Amino acid sequence: IEASIPSESRQVWQKFGVKEFGGKDEFQQEFIRHVETTLARSIYNCDDLAAYQAASQAIRDRLIIAWNKTQQKHTTKDQKRVYYLSLEFLMGRAMDNAMLNAGIKDITKAGVADLGFKIEDLLEQEPDAALGNGGLGRLAACFIDSIASTNYPGWGYGLRYQYGIFKQRIVDGYQVESPDYWLTFSNPWEIPRYEIQIDVMFYGYTRKYTNDDGKVVHVWEGGEQVQAVAYDVPVPGYGTETTNNLRLWASKPTREFDFEKFNAGDYESSVRESQKAETISAVLYPNDNFYSGKELRLKQQYFWVAASLNDIIRRFKKTHRPWKEFPDQVAIQLNDTHPTLAVVELQRILVDMEGVEWDDAWKIVTNTFGYTNHTVLPEALEKWPVPLFQNLLPRHMEIIYDINLFFLQQVEKLFPKERELLARVSIIEESSPQQVRMAYLAIIGSHKVNGVAELHSELIKTTIFKDFVTIYGPDKFMNVTNGITPRRWLHQANPKLSDLIASKVGSYDFLKDLNLLKKIEPFAHDPKFQDEWVAIKKFNKARLAAHIKQYNGFDINIDALFDVQVKRIHEYKRQQMNIFGVIHRYLSIKAMTEKEKKEVTPRVCIFGGKSAPGYYMAKTIIKLINAVSEVVNADADVGDLLKVVFIADYNVSKAEIIIPASDISQHISTAGTEASGTSNMKFVLNGGLILGTVDGANIEITREVGENNIFLFGHLAESVEDLRHKHRFSKVPLDPNLEKVFEAIESGTFGDPNIYNSLVSSVTGSDYYLVSDDFQSYLDAQKLVDQDFKNKDTWVSRSITAVANMGFFSSDRAIDEYAESIWNVEPIAVE
Ligand code: OX2
Structure with missing residues (x-):
């Protein structure tokens, strides 16, 4: 690499090159220096917040040193890199993770203790970086942790939202949203790169002309211009120097100023216009698994994609390679269809700006991209109305028409006269208005398409993308089962369990090679090991009980069975079935004699999760859970046998307390x-068992941990279509137990029954999610759980055995699979 410093000056640089702090003393020195200079505070006014900020500045310095080394190494090695494009990175807190991954937690803990602080209090000061909705965004966060931990050269690209997912409060049983302005006290974990500014255009018009060589040239004159400014978040690998980069873009006004307005004396409105630019990256759309066709969202997508590609291409151009080698240097993974515009943007840059022939450009494009699909739910598939698209991105629309034309010609050749096939696979849906089907564009523009668990990857091949399997053959479609990072989800969330496991494995190597968990299996029946295992679970339950006491205001019995469902609230996830089951349990207990009650396994039913602000049914489910909680918890007939808790504002930090x-x-x-x-993977890794349907990764978890160590119930995916058909065309009788539950709701047991009308009639009507069909099987499985929990010895051995067999679900394994079969990138060691 070319250095910007002349060779005669480099000696001075080398002499004073910064070093990472080593021991406790050096950490304390750095800490105090940051209190007194960076924060301009002193021994007289250093509270927990200031101490958190100073400690994180000291740790940040360390990360930046490692980050610099890594980037230099990657640049000199000049190997292929991977770029993970995701509109969501649900990172949670950074400080604990940074300390653990860098192996400096003990030093800092002792260091701050001497200075008068408790590390736990400092950690609590940090707001979550909640730049995501749920599983999709958290997967991206686990993936970049694994990419760094396994030494792959890889960057994440996303948006730097000023407002993350909203904060949830429960008022009168209802969800109330408030904005999550997480940047109030500045963010020590980001490095603003004000010098990296990229212009992004919107709107305007296109024209074409023939140049002197007789070539048709397309020009796009934008109508609006904004600037993308980079903010870099270092991503430290665990037990390695590799520190990768997550680059988040913020929108800023360009320095261009509307002088016409200015001169006309309308200074204020000209300032206001330019301020509007900042709204592009201001807020995360709070929908999980749901598409809502807002223009600002499409603007976000293009803004982020254009800035990221510009950045990637700038880096590529420094290597002076010919364009055809681009896919040998660059792999780009599309996290769902949100970044699909990157396919079109790269084609546009190559053809319009760089003069590459269309076909050559298209080869480069398709060899660069891979597309991950995360859902088959029709309401989640992105389809942009053509008029909206055309107006915002006129040149991109033209390119999409051309991509579609060439694709359909190819299909026509392969399958002559199959006109219906052509209509079905066209990128343009012939509705009114016409729509751009983003998933189809992503498939056509990528060399690999993958689903995220075996069943799901099969389903996309046989349902929503069936025609594309016919066209491309089955090899383009593959599975990469999701994974989770054991660093955050075991070591950080459950340090005691991690320590206990390490005592049997002989080291913490399992955090890098999760298959080593197998080594604890021989201890599944060892009484001493079991006792320690049980004591840790009890400690974690007490930690959660203290949280519930603090935020919900009541006590729970930590010897009761903790039954947890925490995730986004969605009809398909069926929290309604869970709460109906709770009501059934409540009614059963109410009908019991004192003697019968003695046989009941005490339970605490814990719920948590956010509803999209506009999702009426999900909000009704939250209300019902809270109404049931209020009635049940106050009922003396029930006492400790049943408690219902709704934990407000479920997020990554809360998950770290709840899951263990x-x-x-x-x-x-x-x-x-x-x-x-x-x-599901996180819970099992922390020694909890699963009650689940035969769906998603539950199936592979069953295969790994053994079917005796999981409670499965319900109809299989293959029967769902038939069952739905039956509901549509005949009157299917309601499950009798569910009927009693509905009677209780309708009689006002949980307050005004009218509130729940739509929820109840969604089941008594077409029952799209098959709650009634699965209800008996669900109750049977719950009964088994109650019985089995009484047998403490078997329960704990099942828990240990399950954990021992969770190695497969490390996100390191998932990343290796992507690297090997989609990206073709190799790891690089950084000394
Ligand atoms: C989620 C899926 O719903 C979930 O099943 C999966 O585990 C996760 O993505 C990560 O793959 N939005 N969120 C998802 O899909 C979409 C679309």
Whole structure:
């Protein structure tokens, strides 16, 4: 690499090159220096917040040193890199993760203790970086942790939202949203790169002309221009120097100023116009698994894609390679269809700006991209209205028409006269208005398409993308089962369990090679190991109980079975079935004699999750859970046998407390609807068992841990279509137990029954999510859970055995699979 410093000056640089702090003393020195200079505070006014900021500045310095080394190494090695494009990165907090990955937690803990602080209090000061909705965004966060931890040269690209996912409060049982302005106290984990500014255009018009060589040249004159400014977030790998980069873009006004308005004396409105630019990256759309066709969202997508590609191409151009080698240097993974415009943008840059022939350009494009699909739910598939698209991105629309034309010609050749096939696979849906089908564009523009669990990857091949399997053959479609990072989801969230496992494995190597968990299996029946295992679960349950006491204001019995369902609230995830089950349990207990009650396994039913602000049915489910909670918890007949808790504002930090405390967690989506799920993996890794449907990654978890160590129930995906058909064309009788539940709701047991009308009639009507069909099977499985929980010895050995067999679900394994079969990138060691 060319250095910007002349060779005669480099000696001075080398003499004073910064070093990472080593021991506790050096950390403390750095800490105090940051308190007194960076924060301009002192011994007289250093509170927990200031201490958190100073400590994180010291740690940040370390990360930046490692980051610099890594980037230099990657640049000199000049190997292929991967870029993970995701509109969501649900990172959570950074400080604990940074300390653990860098192996400096003990030093900092002791260091701040001497200075008068508790590390736990400092960690609590950090707001979550909640730049995502749920599983899709958290997967991206686990993936970039794994890419760094396994030494792959890879960057994440996303948006730097000023407002992350909204904060949820429960008022009178209802969800109330408030904005999450997470940047109030500045963010020590980002490095603003004000010098990296990229212009992005919107609107305007296109024209074409023939140049002197007789070539047709397309020109896009934009109508609006904004600037993308880079913010870099270092991503430290675990137990390695490799520190990768997550580059997040913020929109800023360009320095161009509307002088016409200015001169006309309308200074204020000209300032206002330019300020509007900042709204592009201001807020995360709060929908999970749901498409809402807002223009600003499409603007976000193009803004982010254009800035990222510009950046990637600038880096590529520095190597002076010919364009055809671009896919040998660059792999880009599309996290769902949100970044699909990148396909069109790269084609546009190559053809319009760089003069590459269309066919050559298209080869480069398709060899560069891979597309991950995360859902088969029709309401989540992106389709942009052509008029909206055309207006915002006129040149891109033309290019899409051309991509579509060439694609359909190719199909026509392969399958002559199959006109219906052509209509079915066209990127343009012939509705009114016409729509751009983004998933089809992503498939056509990529060399590999993958689903996120085995069942899901099969389903996309046989349902929504069936025709494309016919066209391209089956090899283009593959599976990469999701994974989770054991660093955050075991070591950080459950340090005691991690320590206990390390004592048997002989080291913490399992955090890098999760298959080593196998080594604890021989201890599944070892009484001493079991006791320690149980004590840790109890400790984690007490930690959660303290949280519930603080935020919900009541006590729960930590010897009760903790039954947890935490995830976004969605009809397909069926929290309604869970709460109907709770009501059934409540009614059963109410009908019991004192003697019968003695046989009941005490339970605490814990719920958590956000509803999209505009999702009426999901909000009604939240209201019902809270109404049931209020009635049940106050009922003296029930006492400790049943408690219902709704934990407000479920987020990554809360997950770290909730997940290690569960005995049973519920993953009960209608079969075929949950593409994978990833919290299922987190719960089992923390010693909880699953009550679940035969859906998503539950199936592979069963295969790995053994079917005796999971509670499965319900209809299979293959029966779902028939069952729905039956509901549509005949009157299917309601499950009798469910009927009693509905009677209780309708009689006002949980307040005004009218509130729940639509929820109840969604089941008594077409029951699209098959709640009634699965209800008896669900109750049977719950009964088994109650019985089995009483047998403490078997329960704990099942828990240990399950954990021992979770190696497959490390996101390191998932990343290796992507690297090997989609990206073709190799790891690079950084000394
Ligand atoms: C989620 C899926 O619903 C979930 O099943 C999966 O585990 C996760 O993505 C990660 O793959 N939005 N969120 C998802 O899909 C979409 C679309």
